[in-house]
């Protein structure tokens with residue numbers, strides 16, 4: 001194992017500069033990452049995930065309207081002082097949770113020219129070490145850890161690692177899709193068939209043209225060579241600089257030149273909180289499972305379903 005590979009990964013990059021147009025008008029003046037999932041903004045789950053995978057340094061790529069993100073991970077002295085005076089320890093702990101998670105840094109993307117461009121904005125901060133990328137609107141259920149395994153795979157195999165889920169063929173055009181083959185190695189991770197070698201990637205393939213049903217989701221562990229490739233990557237789908245296009249180049253490279261790219265197949269619970277339907281599912285699922293809110297909420301939900309009221313709804317905008 002080379003020295004660079006063995007180095008501990010400590011940095012997480014969280015792109016959160018997208019416009020969130022699927023969630024308008026809620027996202028006209030509020031970043032979509034700040035929309036609450038039960039009682040925490042979606043982005044807090046993501047930073048908590050990074051912290052529990054051992055990442056201590058978080059760089060958030062922000063843009064217009066993203067000020068609330070910075071405030072959320074900062075101390076809130078007036079509020080804290082008030083709660084101290086009231087002796088409300090429980091609420092004080094809730095307020096402080098987000099500012100104690102990691103060392104936070106911010107950089108603005110300026111024009112949202114795509115996810116690849118957002119990642120490139122992290123170069124001065126990340127420099128020459130492997131780093132993790134967590135999309136700010138992708139929520140992985142904390143009970144189904146993924147990132148720590150991806151970090152282990154990167155440490156053992158070098159190159160870059162992406163997270164994959166298996167999707168129905170008719171869903172493949174919504175994602176970056178990967179062509180894969182079995183990974184070959186003899187290390188401690190050998191024999192894990194949830195780790196595959198990626199041979200090709202296509203961003204949002206046309207219907208029927210996906211190389212497989214393996215879709216890339218918003219967790220990556222990247223070799224810093226990705227920055228060189230991104231600089232040379234022309235705008236792709238939607239005229240944006242696509243991270244998938246840069247990873248496609250790395251997937252075809254040899255070790256030492258930024259390759260290879262491996263995929264870790266994720267079978268746990270995950271929600272795209274930038275999508276309205278998935279956002280609602282995340283709230284209902286997580287609320288049902290909460291010790292404090294769950295019992296009452298589940299009772300209400302069971303009554304609603306049992307009442308037959310849902311069967312009579314036809315839906316309106």
Ligand code: UTP
Nearest residue numbers: 015016017018019020021022112113114118136
């Ligand atoms: P999305 O594809 O969800 O785009 O970006 P979006 O603009 O945020 O949302 P919609 O589609 O308009 O509703 C995936 C991730 O990449 C980030 C987003 O913040 C999100 O975490 N991103 C995207 C950037 O940081 N910069 C960009 O230029 C584009």
